[in-house]
Amino acid sequence: MLETRSEMNRLAGQAEILHRMDEATRKKLQHExxxxxxxxxxxxxQHQLTVMLAGGSALGAARHSGFIPWDDDLDLMMPRKDYDLFLKIFGPSLSQKYILTSPNTLTHSxxxxxxxxxxxxxxxxLQDIGTPFPHGIFVDIFPIENVPENKVVRIIKGLLADIISYVTVSVFYFRYGNRFFKEYMSANRRAKWNYRLRITIGFMFSFxxxxQWCNFFDSFxxxxxxxRYVTIPTGRKHYRGEIIERAKLFPPVHADFECHQVxxxxxxxxxxxxxxxDYMKIPPVEHREQHYIVRIDLGTI
Known part of the structure; x- marks a missing residue:
């Protein structure tokens, strides 16, 4: 949304309601x-489903044999067929301890x-204040999708997927925006105009x-x-940027992560x-991705 990580960090530092997570809390969160x-x-x-680390978590496994030291989330990915089955078995298997939200399920994601x-x-x-969604600590699971063999069809589908994704997020901002997030996004001219564009598009497509937009994107x-190729449309580089040969992902291999096999x-x-x-290069502090949180409670550990 903003041009650089350093700009995001600077703006977050200006918002009094936000704060960085201290090291002790981050370690406890990573443990959870x-x-x-x-x-x-x-x-x-148990159900012979494939799940593997994704994004920054896969990077952490390669570079640190665990979490990136300043990281505070965990990303996973699954092939679509396994992903859909996991959503179905989640209730009887994990709902006693966890809540699941996902497009095209009974829950609003x-x-x-x-x-x-x-x-x-x-x-x-910040963007979660006042929304009806769960606010607990979380793990993200991204579906891995098949990609059309025809290059032209692949490009067109990727462009449409990125447009639908942009519209969906814009509708979220319009529908669930709060004054704190608006103030945060108004602290910089570039961010302010970006936010206004999002709100305008969100309003235009809020019919x-x-x-429904989430469900439509998921189905599309x-x-x-x-x-030969697959992609992770909801990954950091979106549909076209995440296209990779299937053989580069499957079958997955084992790696060490926080003294566990993943x-x-x-x-x-x-x-x-x-x-x-060059993923082995440690980024400077101002470019390190991190969450600025309003409130955190890890419950009883």
Whole structure:
């Protein structure tokens, strides 16, 4: 949304309601997230479903054998077929401890992908104030989608997917915006105009509910025709930027993560280079991605 991570960090520092997470709390949160992963992994192993680390978590496994030291979330991904089955078995398997939200389910999802929240915890970000969605600590699960073999069709579908994603997020801002987030986004001219554009587009397309847009995007990007390439449309680089050869992801291999065995893409080096370029280089402090939170409560550990 903003041009650089450093700009986001600077704006967040100006918002009195936000604060950085201290090191002790971050370590406790990371410990909780590993426990959530182990529960998810156990269910996936029981039902022979493939789940592996994604994004910054896969980067952490490669560079730190665990979390990136300043990271405070956990990203996973699953092939669409396994992802859909996981959504169906979640209730009897994990609902006693966790809450699941995802498009095209009975729950209204804030995001375009599945999010699992731990009951009895709180992780409140600025854009979540006043929304009806869960606010607990969470693990993200991104579906891996088949990509059309025809290059032209692939480009067109990718462009449309990115447009639908942009509209959906804009409708979220319009429908669930709060004054604190508006003030945060008004602290800089570039951010202010970006936010105004989002609100305008959100208003224009709000004749369809945010939930319907999420469901539409989820249905649009899926494909039952496997080919040479796959993508993670809800990843950091979106549909076109995340396209990669299927053989680079599957079958996944084991890696160390916080003294546990986890699964990562088969060619994790190729996957991470596509996302980050020279991923082994430690970024300067001002470019390190981090959440600025309103409130956090890890419950009883």
């Amino acid at each position: 997230l590993v426990g959530m992963y182990m529960d998810i992994q156990s269910v996936c192993r 804030k995001n375009l992908f599945a999010k699992i929240y731990k009951k009895g915890t709180e992780f409140l970000e 369809v509910s945010h939930r 990007v899926r494909s039952s025709h496997p080919g 699964k990562v893409p088969r060619d994790n080096d190729a996957y991470l280079k596509n996302l980050y370029g």
